[in-house]
Amino acid sequence: MAKKEVKTNAMRILDREKIIYSHQGYEADGFIDGVHVADKLGLSHELVYKTLVTQTKGREYFTFVIPIEEELDLKKAAKAVGEKALEMLPLKDLTKVTGYVRGGTTSIGMKKNFPVIIQEDAKKLEHIYVSGGRVGTQIKLSPIDLQKVTKGEFKEVVIDHD
Template identity: 35%
Template sequence: MTPAINTAKKNKVDHQVHQYDHDPRAQSYGLEAVEALGQDPNAVFKTLLFSLNGEPKNLAVAVIPVDQKLNLKLAAKAAKGKKAEMADPEIAQKTTGYVVGGISPLGQKKALPTFIHDSAESRATMCVSAGKRGLEIELAPKDLAKLTRGQFVPLCL
């Protein structure tokens, strides 16, 4: 069990775990999950960390569809910052306790401000990383928002 799955269980959130064999040569962890699980790309979300205002350790979390690109201006606006940039992968790993490609918005070592792309809000369920490469957790977006204290906001153009 990963901290992400344990968080869902501990909070008695309906969820389903999906596992697949991760290919280390995969170009995109998210698109690999879509293909391996036979899911709609709009239902599988990736977890990205970004830093605010030029401070590498001032981090926030963005959860967006795997086939989209994070708009850093929208991310900064959501986090009430002036400027956002992608987090340093090493800092992201140390802060969350997860490896890049397996970072889950759930069960992170440190609770970070979390922003979920607004397209998720209308979905019955969504998949996010369950805390390691090749492992996804499917749950209701409202449950993800509750567990992460996340907000639904526009994050992509």
């Protein structure tokens, strides 16, 4: 008998919202960074995005979706969400705050709907890959659909490499 496909919460949300996506699995015994995930799946690094969660001193949370080879500019990120300062969410708090584990975090279907900012350049792409909500799963969808389902905004938030 064929093994039943197990959908993640993120996939169920995309199904419910009638958003077209596909997903790919990969072998993982734990956290693998986005560059290695892209390499494992034979994907262009420019198309694979990682999800980062930040917080204010007052414990307000913001989610950023940026290319795997880029670094979040915390000053630009804070300005993008109208805050004075942001810091990365400590890893020990990730699952408690988002419901996801490191390497399986996606902006789709977190415990609460935190504001989502997607790196501006994503708008130019036909599709991107983001975590599917668990380690070992990537979702391919249009950046516009990701923006719709997360009620996100496109803004410039990565470090300039000029």
